[in-house]
Amino acid sequence: MSTRTRRTRMFVAAALAATALTLTACENGEGVVDEGASSGSASTSASTDSSSSSSKESGGTSTGAGQSDSAGSTSEGSTGGAAGSGGTTGSKGSSGSTGSKDSEPTSTRCSTTSTRTTATEVSRPLNHLLLTVTNTGSKNCDLIGYPAVRFGEAQSVPPAFEDSKPQAVVTLAPGESGYASVLLSSADGSGSNGYTAKSLAVYFDKGASAAANPSLPAKGVHVDDSIRVSYWQSTMADALTW
Template structure:
């Protein structure tokens, strides 16, 4: 009986050892055939240099098309005298000097000269508005003398207008010797006048009648004396 029990115990031990070895072999085989998973896990634990680069480059690149430019800044219209764009400032008594002189041709004419004495360009709009002596009505304007463009005077530059004093054929009425000439400037819209008048003395023995008229402002003396 004892021998039989010992033999049974030895058999169980051998079977147990064989089972353990078989399990170890299966585990080794499984481990050898299974793909490694540790490397991908390590790659996803933090940002890479390539991931940072686009963000850094974007931060350094300037944006385009949104930065304001100086074009159009500070510009105001309407002849306020504060604009820095196209000239809309009117010539007035405050920024000009006006003189009146005799001319030999055409006969019965005087030349009116306006000079810009200001620090910026001004426009001599339309025609000068003239009053002879204490006359209540503004002198007639020669419509045929209207230029194609407004006369713009830079600082120190002059413009011109001619004054017809009397009818050449003597047909004018209310002839008299005139003493003083009032010169006003027209605004941009041509309605009324702006500023105060320049008051000038006519050359001695200036004869006028009801035919007196004035041309539009011109850029040259020759253009003014055509009318």
């Protein structure tokens, strides 16, 4: 056998051996394929662990932030609710019913049904009659303006001394009295159309519909066209000034 033929056989045998090794490796699942799978699995596992770790960290932070926000929101909501509740209570506390009761009038106009009226002739000043109205009721009442008086059959009521008008309405508590004076006639005799009156009707103000009828002295009182009245006063002294 020649040297060339021997070399050719050796080359073919080496090629066949290499081919057999390759086929054997593919059939038993080892070799390059196994190494590639192991490497891929390790890489995938590492990637999964890394993602899981990142996810946990991110999720933890997100959850913490969510809890914080949720807690903050709940706290603010509770505070707001409390404030709203407080506002409602305040609104109830300032209910209109109490204000209405406070604003109700504490007195009314004096009437003949809850008062007693007297007419007294005084020595000073001359020719004056003192009217006294006493509250016999259980509530306060007001004497407003000045009395409208009618002596005998007179058709008109005398005017008032405007300067006698008080600063405020005269209010009578139960048992208290208010006063007004009547100038019956001029002291110097200069008055005209004089006459003697034996009856008197007293309306507490010009708008009153009912009159008190106090008694006059038995001899009556002399009246002329000088007659005037004072506004209602809280004291006798103030009334007899006019």
